[in-house]
Amino acid sequence: MSVSKYAVGEGPYGVAVAGGEVWTTLVQAGRVATASGRTFDLDAAQSRPSVIVDGPDDAVWFTRNGDDRIGRIGYDGVVSAVELAGAPYGLCVGPDDALWCTLMSADAIGRVTVDGEVSTYPIGTAGAFPAMITSYGGELWFTLNQGNAIGRMNLDGEVTTYPLPTESAGPVGISAGPDAVWFVEILTDRAGRITADGKVEEFPLPAGSKPHAVAATDDGGCWITLWAAGSLVQLDAEGNVIEQVAFGDGSEPHGLALDQAAVWVALENGSLVQVEG
Structure with a gap:
């Protein structure tokens, strides 16, 4: 595997591949940047831009966890x-084709x-701390970090909750694959997979690694960032670790995104990393 690093500024967190660019949120600096060197100031240093996605309208959209906003930057640079x-x-x-987000302090989507x-929709579980969210099978699936469960919501706001078999797992990242939804358990060092009928499987990851984000692949597997281990792992469709890429102590990998040829990872110590294999 070859690894290339691009310095982008303070606190890279989320990643999106969109409009011919690789974008990252700079959570500590209140900015959005690209691997090519473009930087966008949000005029709000405490806005804490976090998760970023390619939108349906020639723009990237991102959550601003620090000032209760959803941000947008058009491919034309308009913020x-x-x-x-x-x-x-x-x-x-x-x-x-709308943007759906978790509202951590409101227990809502x-x-x-x-x-x-x-619009907002309550999830019906107080103190559940909804974290990441993905779209699968025409519905929204999300992790309940303090609720120790996976939530599922249809477009009318009806919620189904699936408790996890492991107690105090702390689910965070989630990503839809071709035939199931992958998620990670940051407190118990596991990956998980849930099918449309609610069947949950869990798979061990390196001890003490604290998995954070996950990106499903077309072959049924996934890539996962290991925040505490400073590395990236690939799992096959059976949940086996088949590849590991180390970024070094203190790198703090968080978000990741896939393009046709590479995996892009945000290292909170200041870089976007391109991993090609």
């Missing part, structure tokens, strides 16, 4: 934002259209 209270964090494009229309 804007929509207010959405509740500490937005996880973000995905839903089956309806938010929806923002590309025209700026905002």
Whole structure:
């Protein structure tokens, strides 16, 4: 595996491949940057831009966890934002081409259209701390970090909850694959997979690694960042670790995204990393 690093600024966190660029949120600096060297100031140092995705409208969208907004940067460089209270964090494009996000402090899921229309839907579990979110099978799936469960919501806001078999697992990252949804358990060093009928399987990861984000692959496997271990691992469709890439102590890998030829990882110590195999 070959590894290339691109210095992008303070605190890279989320990653998206969009519009011919690789984008990252700089959570500590209140900015968004690209691997090619473009930087976008959000005029709010404490905005804490976090998860970023390619939108349906020639733009990237991202959560601003520090000031209750969903940000947007067009491929043309125009920056804007929509207010959405509740500490937005996880973000995905839903089956309806709207932006769906978790609202950590509100125990709710938010929806923002590309025209700026905002709706919120309660998840029905107090103190569950919804984290990451993904779209799968025409619905929204999300991790409940303090609820120790995976949530599922249809477009009408109806929620189903699937408790995890391991107690105090701390699920965070989640990503839809071709036939199941992958997630990671940061407190118990496991990856998990849940099918549409609610069947959950768990797979061990290196002890003390604290998995954070996951990106599913077309072959049924996934890539996972190991925050505490400073590395990236690849799992096959059976949950076996088949590849590990080390970035070094203190690198703090968080978000990741896939393109056709590489895996891109945000290292909070200041770099975007391109991994090609």
